[in-house]
Amino acid sequence: MLIDADRLHIAIQKNGRLSDTSRELLKDAGLRLQNGRNALTARVDNFPADIMFVRDDDIPTFVADGVCEFGIVGGNVLEEFRLASAEPAVEVVAPLGTARCSLKLAAPESFDWQGPQSLAGQRIATSYPRITERWLADQGIAATVVKMNGAVELAPRLRIAPFICDLVSTGATLEANGLRAVADVFDSEAVLIRTTREIGVTRSALGEALLSRIQGVLTTKDAKYILLNARSESLPAITRILPGAEAPTIIPLHGRPGHFAVHAVCQESVFWETLEQLKAAGASAILVLPIEKMML
Ligand SMILES: Nc1ncnc2c1ncn2[C@@H]1O[C@H](COP(=O)(O)OP(=O)(O)OP(=O)(O)O)[C@@H](O)[C@H]1O
Ligand SMILES: O=P(O)(O)OC[C@H]1O[C@H](OP(=O)(O)OP(=O)(O)O)[C@H](O)[C@@H]1O
Ligand SMILES: [Mg+2]
Numbered sequence: 241m242l243i244d245a246d247r248l249h250i251a252i253q254k255n256g257r258l259s260d261t262s263r264e265l266l267k268d269a270g271l272r273l274q275n276g277r278n279a280l281t282a283r284v285d286n287f288p289a290d291i292m293f294v295r296d297d298d299i300p301t302f303v304a305d306g307v308c309e310f311g312i313v314g315g316n317v318l319e320e321f322r323l324a325s326a327e328p329a330v331e332v333v334a335p336l337g338t339a340r341c342s343l344k345l346a347a348p349e350s351f352d353w354q355g356p357q358s359l360a361g362q363r364i365a366t367s368y369p370r371i372t373e374r375w376l377a378d379q380g381i382a383a384t385v386v387k388m389n390g391a392v393e394l395a396p397r398l399r400i401a402p403f404i405c406d407l408v409s410t411g412a413t414l415e416a417n418g419l420r421a422v423a424d425v426f427d428s429e430a431v432l433i434r435t436t437r438e439i440g441v442t443r444s445a446l447g448e449a450l451l452s453r454i455q456g457v458l459t460t461k462d463a464k465y466i467l468l469n470a471r472s473e474s475l476p477a478i479t480r481i482l483p484g485a486e487a488p489t490i491i492p493l494h495g496r497p498g499h500f501a502v503h504a505v506c507q508e509s510v511f512w513e514t515l516e517q518l519k520a521a522g523a524s525a526i527l528v529l530p531i532e533k534m535m536l
Contacts, residue, residue, distance in 0.1 A: 474522030
């Protein structure tokens with residue numbers, strides 16, 4: 241496929257922890273992908289864009305080189321790339337709130353951890369040598385960082401290094417390998433990135449359109465439309481409780497003087513507790529509706 245100057249090119253992970261949520265985000269933004277799971281590229285048939293399915297490590301490079309105008313990648317991989325690159329021509333345009341994990345330093349469970357000084361002169365195995373080295377420099381510790389491309393948790397058992405710096409989410413992998421986290425190095429989530437290279441008027445406009453759709457998807461993710469009835473004296477308390485709602489619409493109820501309907505878009509999650517608080521504040525006939533699309 242030739243790089244087309246009037247189409248967008250979006251790099252997402254082919255197979256892995258980011259793949260499903262990346263595909264889903266594009267789908268929710270209305271992009272219909274033509275090809276199936278095993279293809280390396282997919283043409284979007286209802287928006288001028290092509291999707292490239294690649295290894296996540298290659299995504300920042302593709303975007304910085306301008307081969308792809310957009311990409312979805314873990315913040316950890318992006319940070320490692322930035323530290324390695326003299327002029328990383330990428331910017332984060334939206335944190336996506338998915339693939340949340342932390343790069344953590346871990347030591348064998350039995351190790352008597354005394355703080356970062358325990359690492360002085362030691363070896364640390366990691367797939368993220370630059371982030372690890374920066375953290376060590378910030379702590380003023382001199383240690384040897386050993387790069388491993390995967391299975392980092394095996395390093396202590398294989399006597400490659402007694403310490404590791406690896407991604408942790410539930411902590412189950414550390415535990416299964418007799419390790420425990422001793423310090424937080426970098427918190428990560430998936431991010432949407434864009435090239436900062438000149439891409440011309442057409443692709444810039446397409447990029448803005450795509451971004452506006454994606455921001456719409458992200459804002460509606462937790463958003464709900466709430467309708468309820470209340471007496472006028474309850475309105476101030478009720479509007480204070482509505483989570484993340486700006487200026488609700490308040491409409492008089494026909495034939496019931498002093499009673500109003502309140503309509504509001506809530507940008508934050510609406511829990512049962514919220515409904516209980518609303519009821520206690522005088523709300524009745526409370527309806528919570530999903531919002532399918534929103535453009536701000
Ligand atoms: N346990 C986890 N929980 C949540 N997010 C994670 C976890 N592990 C990794 N991630 C995030 O997901 C990203 C992709 O992880 P994955 O394991 O699929 O990468 P990979 O094996 O390097 O894939 P590739 O084959 O594309 O190189 C990581 O860079 C990180 O941002
Ligand atoms: O704290 P936990 O919830 O156990 O998750 C942490 C594990 O998840 C990631 O690996 P992944 O499962 O993606 O395998 P991979 O490194 O082989 O891609 C990471 O490299 C850790 O090994
Ligand atoms: Mg990878």
